[in-house]
Amino acid sequence: MEEDLLTKFLKLMSTDITDDDLELIKLGHSLGLDLVSFAELRASQEDNYTDDVRVMALKRLEKGNEHTLKTIDSFYVGSIDFMVSDRPEGKKYFLLETNGGSHRGLSILTKKQQGLLYDGYYEAIIQATICSTSKDERVIVLIGVPVNDGLIHEKVIMIEYLRKKLKSNGISVKIFNTDNYDNQFNAKILLLIADYRQLSTTLSFSQNWIKYKGDKVSVIIGDGITRRFNNTEFTNLIKNDFNKIRSIIVNSIFRITDDKSLTYLASFFSKEALQKYNLKYLIFTKAYDEKELVNKLKFLLKHYNKSFIIKPNGGSGGAGVMPVSKGEDYKNIKNIIEESKNEFFAKFMEDRNPYPYTIQEMADFALIDWQEGKHTFDLRIYLAQRNRKVYPIGGLARIARGEYSGNLNKQEFVVNLSGFDGKIEVFRGLGISVKNSSLLT
Numbered sequence: 001m002e003e004d005l006l007t008k009f010l011k012l013m014s015t016d017i018t019d020d021d022l023e024l025i026k027l028g029h030s031l032g033l034d035l036v037s038f039a040e041l042r043a044s045q046e047d048n049y050t051d052d053v054r055v056m057a058l059k060r061l062e063k064g065n066e067h068t069l070k071t072i073d074s075f076y077v078g079s080i081d082f083m084v085s086d087r088p089e090g091k092k093y094f095l096l097e098t099n100g101g102s103h104r105g106l107s108i109l110t111k112k113q114q115g116l117l118y119d120g121y122y123e124a125i126i127q128a129t130i131c132s133t134s135k136d137e138r139v140i141v142l143i144g145v146p147v148n149d150g151l152i153h154e155k156v157i158m159i160e161y162l163r164k165k166l167k168s169n170g171i172s173v174k175i176f177n178t179d180n181y182d183n184q185f186n187a188k189i190l191l192l193i194a195d196y197r198q199l200s201t202t203l204s205f206s207q208n209w210i211k212y213k214g215d216k217v218s219v220i221i222g223d224g225i226t227r228r229f230n231n232t233e234f235t236n237l238i239k240n241d242f243n244k245i246r247s248i249i250v251n252s253i254f255r256i257t258d259d260k261s262l263t264y265l266a267s268f269f270s271k272e273a274l275q276k277y278n279l280k281y282l283i284f285t286k287a288y289d290e291k292e293l294v295n296k297l298k299f300l301l302k303h304y305n306k307s308f309i310i311k312p313n314g315g316s317g318g319a320g321v322m323p324v325s326k327g328e329d330y331k332n333i334k335n336i337i338e339e340s341k342n343e344f345f346a347k348f349m350e351d352r353n354p355y356p357y358t359i360q361e362m363a364d365f366a367l368i369d370w371q372e373g374k375h376t377f378d379l380r381i382y383l384a385q386r387n388r389k390v391y392p393i394g395g396l397a398r399i400a401r402g403e404y405s406g407n408l409n410k411q412e413f414v415v416n417l418s419g420f421d422g423k424i425e426v427f428r429g430l431g432i433s434v435k436n437s438s439l440l441t
Contacts, residue, residue, distance in 0.1 A: 308360060319346070
């Protein structure tokens with residue numbers, strides 16, 4: 001399936017694609033995918049309402065110039081998840097985690113919202129063309145996808161958007177996969193799509209450039225590429241001085257977004273600034289090995305009358321996220337940790353290290369009425385960097401699969417639409433609209 005899917009992808013991208021071809025159901029059929037379930041969630045998005053919310057958000061941010069970046073030497077496209085909590089004085093919001101730019105799930109957004117996000121990628125590509133050493137130098141843009149990616153249609157939409165925008169500005173572009181890659185092709189921009197397994201044997205790092213088969217890669221889209229790039233020199237630079245890396249990485253801060261505790265640390269240090277946005281911070285800590293994880297959980301359970309959640313480093317889709325009840329038997333803590341690691345390794349294989357684990361306070365959930373029951377939910381807001389500023393683009397609410405009973409069953413509070421078992425359940429999402437905002441806020 002893997003080779004067939006990428007072959008179908010390239011065949012499709014070699015044709016003249018119309019807006020009608022990018023309609024999700026038709027696009028899915030051309031790739032052998034069933035995308036019917038995306039239509040309802042996408043239709044629940046209201047562009048005009050989303051635009052109005054964005055304008056109001058930007059006005060508040062601009063008062064303190066709080067979304068302007070000091071430099072343009074890095075690019076971020078991703079999302080931030082917030083949990084809603086009911087308090088006597090009203091609803092409060094907790095920053096749950098920041099996410100990297102794997103650009104998966106964007107087909108639930110409208111074309112307009114997707115375009116606003118893809119403009120962030122476009123800006124990174126243009127910077128690479130400006131920085132190219134000669135007029136004739138080709139700019140290679142590497143786009144990574146998971147093996148057998150069930151959301152590969154989103155790469156079609158993104159690449160077609162970039163191709164049309166580049167061509168409209170007089171920049172020639174060609175699309176390749178690993179089978180037909182040709183660095184001598186007569187085009188300024190080479191868009192190369194490959195899955196992570198293929199890239200594991202073809203990427204190298206020298207002279208501060210990430211290279212594909214020895215050719216310099218100017219832009220990396222999909223932080224899953226760099227997360228899996230096993231090169232000591234590169235890893236040291238990412239950790240200590242990513243500005244020395246000459247390839248533009250979207251996102252070079254993936255090490256920060258991978259470590260969930262750093263999101264909580266930033267929230268704590270910014271607690272005064274965040275108060276005016278009705279945001280609260282959570283109790284948290286981190287553990288670098290199992291002994292420390294067990295000991296810290298025991299300490300927290302003993303000294304706080306709260307339940308906690310453990311999250312592995314670099315996880316996604318809820319894999320390895322586990323609750324630890326405030327009344328948990330200490331003898332069962334190791335079993336919970338083992339279950340978390342098994343779930344993590346089942347998704348990411350044994351070569352990924354789940355440590356350091358983040359331990360996060362489980363705050364009180366706000367509940368909504370959904371499918372004749374009470375369910376927990378979170379709010380995901382997509383962000384993109386444009387013109388040295390971070391823009392909120394659009395988003396959705398994600399509803400937990402299981403009805404809330406207070407027993408801390410995982411399905412009651414993990415809201416990832418993958419259901420943390422790989423099955424994509426788009427029906428548990430709600431778009432941003434007037435109707436849905438009254439339900440969620």
